Amino acid sequence: xxxxxxxxxxxxxxxxxxxxxxxxxxxxxxxxxxxxxxxxxxxxxxxxxxxxxxxxxxxxxxxxxxxxxxxxxxxxxxxxxxxxxxxxxxxxxxxxxxxxxxxxxxxxxxxxxxxxxxxxxxxxxxxxxxxxxxxxxxxxxxxxxxxxxxxxxxxxxxxxxxxxxxxxxxxxxxxxxxxxxxxxxxxxxxxxxxxxxxxxxxxxxxxxxxxxxxxxxxxxxxxxxxxxxxxxxxxxxxxxxxxxxxxxxxxxxxxxxxxxxxxxxxxxxxxxxxxxxxxxxxxxxxxxxxxxxxxxxxxxxxxxxxxxxxxxxxxxxxxxxxxxxxxxxxxxxxxxxxxxxxxxxxxxxxxxxxxxxxxxxxxxxxxxxxxxxxxxxxxxxxxxxxxxxxxxxxxxxxxxxxxxxxxxx
Amino acid sequence: xxxxxxxxxxxxxxxxxxxxxxxxxxxxxxxxxxxxxxxxxxxxxxxxxxxxxxxxxxxxxxxxxxxxxxxxxxxxxxxxxxxxxxxxx
Numbered sequence: 001x002x003x004x005x006x007x008x009x010x011x012x013x014x015x016x017x018x019x020x021x022x023x024x025x026x027x028x029x030x031x032x033x034x035x036x037x038x039x040x041x042x043x044x045x046x047x048x049x050x051x052x053x054x055x056x057x058x059x060x061x062x063x064x065x066x067x068x069x070x071x072x073x074x075x076x077x078x079x080x081x082x083x084x085x086x087x088x089x090x091x092x093x094x095x096x097x098x099x100x101x102x103x104x105x106x107x108x109x110x111x112x113x114x115x116x117x118x119x120x121x122x123x124x125x126x127x128x129x130x131x132x133x134x135x136x137x138x139x140x141x142x143x144x145x146x147x148x149x150x151x152x153x154x155x156x157x158x159x160x161x162x163x164x165x166x167x168x169x170x171x172x173x174x175x176x177x178x179x180x181x182x183x184x185x186x187x188x189x190x191x192x193x194x195x196x197x198x199x200x201x202x203x204x205x206x207x208x209x210x211x212x213x214x215x216x217x218x219x220x221x222x223x224x225x226x227x228x229x230x231x232x233x234x235x236x237x238x239x240x241x242x243x244x245x246x247x248x249x250x251x252x253x254x255x256x257x258x259x260x261x262x263x264x265x266x267x268x269x270x271x272x273x274x275x276x277x278x279x280x281x282x283x284x285x286x287x288x289x290x291x292x293x294x295x296x297x298x299x300x301x302x303x304x305x306x307x308x309x310x311x312x313x314x315x316x317x318x319x320x321x322x323x324x325x326x327x328x329x330x331x332x333x334x335x336x337x338x339x340x341x342x343x344x345x346x347x348x349x350x351x352x353x354x355x356x357x358x359x360x361x362x363x364x365x366x367x368x369x370x371x372x373x374x375x376x377x378x379x380x381x382x383x384x385x386x387x388x389x390x391x392x393x394x395x396x397x398x399x400x401x402x403x404x405x406x407x408x409x
Numbered sequence: 410x411x412x413x414x415x416x417x418x419x420x421x422x423x424x425x426x427x428x429x430x431x432x433x434x435x436x437x438x439x440x441x442x443x444x445x446x447x448x449x450x451x452x453x454x455x456x457x458x459x460x461x462x463x464x465x466x467x468x469x470x471x472x473x474x475x476x477x478x479x480x481x482x483x484x485x486x487x488x489x490x491x492x493x494x495x496x497x498x
Contacts, residue, residue, distance in 0.1 A: 101419060102416055102418050162414075163416050202418050210422055211420070211422075211423060212419055214421045214427060217429070223417055227415055227416060227417040230415075234414050
């Protein structure tokens, strides 16, 4: 056990491209969009230099990119693409087709704010707004985790009990364009961990013609949706199993559906996702230095949503501080909303302070997370937690309006 | 979860009437007047549902179990040999 690969100092996008190469994907339909573009550029260079054997299809839009990936996966091969922001939204219709057709396509989504106004920086609204498409979604916090998670998620997605597509979501620029040391596993080890894709549920074959996505009326449709939902919930167990198997083989563990940091004895738990979670680890240490028993629960898998982990870790705590980098207008942060649903019907469910911040790439440092934790804990302790969610790091002149009594929820 | 997950895929084998008895959708039925028909088979060529075939008497025969009554055959018929007739009549 232990890393036997080679070390390289690379960007998150480079790590995603190397993961696609190591996964031996056979088809990559590609359309560029900032901050994703270098992923498909790296893959193009791998194919050009003979390091990777795959069909590279230059399509005319993201909608077509996903349509081509569906065709490839339906023909029985592993497919990969990457996108961000507006590109992901243009794909939206076809995302539903990929999932409903039960095709385990892999995609790197480099999280970027949605326009208008144009903004190329990190924000989770692009992917989180696609939460109901039937795609598995995992959010990561380091370049190593980008590479490892793409390999792990192919294994989860292709499991005969799952057969759903997945997106690995990495924060725009914070990971996509930042260099970090990454261990690149050996190709033969990856091949042992992740064998060739060989679908048994269905496949396009000219010698045995079928149609897919045909008409299903009220008598049939609902069970197909139920089957997708059951597979999603099954994937929750498999994410744990596959993460453990990956650890046994490669010696690295990034958590399963969640990652826990110093939660055992915590009175208060911070919950967040993506690179805000790595900042939050530092914040937890700071708060503990000040004598507050605070821990971190990082959400890796947003779909399937780990309701059970939430309940197990958060029940009976004094309070929870959930930090979202996305806004569900007038409703709150997507994580905050889901976590309330995990806890509401249980006894001992703690108060939840939900913060929306960091939109359009506004920096969220560990100091900001310390400030949000203190604000949330203060509200909980002094019974001032009156709103379903709070905005954090608004400019002062707008914060005055936001916090005035006239602004209702 | 040790039950095994039923993967219900939206995949079907090509078969006659894969979408059910679509003749039930019909409001008007095409009726062939064999006195006017010149057997050019444009109706057969244009029928989007492939429900027109050659009958025993050599004239176009319409399968009313699946014909949706779209009227394309009546529209393309060069001799107006196909009339659309209200179903209740």
